[in-house]
Amino acid sequence: MRDIRVKICGLSRPEDVVAVAEAGAAYCGFVFFEKSPRNVTPEQARALAQEAPVGLAKVALVVDAEDRVLDRIVDTVPLDMLQLQGAETPERVAALRARHGLPVMKAVGLRDAADLGQLAEYEAVADQLLVDAKPPRDAALPGGNGLSFDWRLVAGRRFARPWMLAGGLTADNVAEAIAMTGTRQVDVSSGVEAARGVKDAAKIRAFVEAARSAQPVPRL
Numbered sequence: 637m638r639d640i641r642v643k644i645c646g647l648s649r650p651e652d653v654v655a656v657a658e659a660g661a662a663y664c665g666f667v668f669f670e671k672s673p674r675n676v677t678p679e680q681a682r683a684l685a686q687e688a689p690v691g692l693a694k695v696a697l698v699v700d701a702e703d704r705v706l707d708r709i710v711d712t713v714p715l716d717m718l719q720l721q722g723a724e725t726p727e728r729v730a731a732l733r734a735r736h737g738l739p740v741m742k743a744v745g746l747r748d749a750a751d752l753g754q755l756a757e758y759e760a761v762a763d764q765l766l767v768d769a770k771p772p773r774d775a776a777l778p779g780g781n782g783l784s785f786d787w788r789l790v791a792g793r794r795f796a797r798p799w800m801l802a803g804g805l806t807a808d809n810v811a812e813a814i815a816m817t818g819t820r821q822v823d824v825s826s827g828v829e830a831a832r833g834v835k836d837a838a839k840i841r842a843f844v845e846a847a848r849s850a851q852p853v854p855r856l
């Protein structure tokens with residue numbers, strides 16, 4: 637299967653972008669969140685983006701960012717997509733989409749069936765959904781924690797928009813996750829790191845290979 641699209645999130649060094657491009661990923665992500673070990677400034681992200689070849693989509697991840705912060709990111713970094721990882725409302729998603737003229741991917745955290753209602757709410761306004769594990773209540777980060785959720789929650793679900801599976805994925809479990817959920821897109825951060833916040837080129841390669849060799853359930 638060659639149509640699985642992979643996003644590698646939390647890049648902070650030029651060699652990470654090169655490794656992601658060479659591995660054949662479709663998206664690379666830059667984290668703008670000061671408490672994160674993967675945080676980059678707009679200027680750093682701009683330099684990283686210059687390493688990205690045509691065809692590798694550059695995604696800015698923000699968490700409840702104020703307009704002036706997001707304006708500076710968008711004005712500084714050549715971007716292809718915004719990823720909203722905070723508590724942005726559907727109205728805020730729609731407003732940011734209109735303000736910046738970029739596709740918006742809204743992250744939705746799942747822990748149990750009670751969280752599924754959010755998917756429909758955000759499908760109505762976002763270009764894509766990132767279906768992620770809901771962070772633990774005491775987590776320092778709202779994402780990028782290397783935690784999975786119960787994939788059976790979305791197995792067989794018909795999404796109205798393109799969506800990406802995230803949360804605790806690794807080269808060892810990504811094929812099973814794709815087979816179980818039927819997703820065509822996957823996102824990873826912790827699972828391709830040598831140490832927290834430090835990406836590993838061999839793990840990136842192994843992850844992309846494992847994802848692209850997976851067999852999603854056929855669409856009926």
Ligand SMILES: O=C(O)c1ccccc1NCC(=O)[C@H](O)[C@H](O)COP(=O)(O)O
Binds near residue numbers: 675781782803824
């Ligand atoms: O990665 C971070 O440090 C981060 C900080 C704040 C909000 C979100 C963050 N990361 C989100 C991701 O990188 C992923 O899109 C997703 O949560 C999967 O992460 P992981 O479980 O580490 O693969």
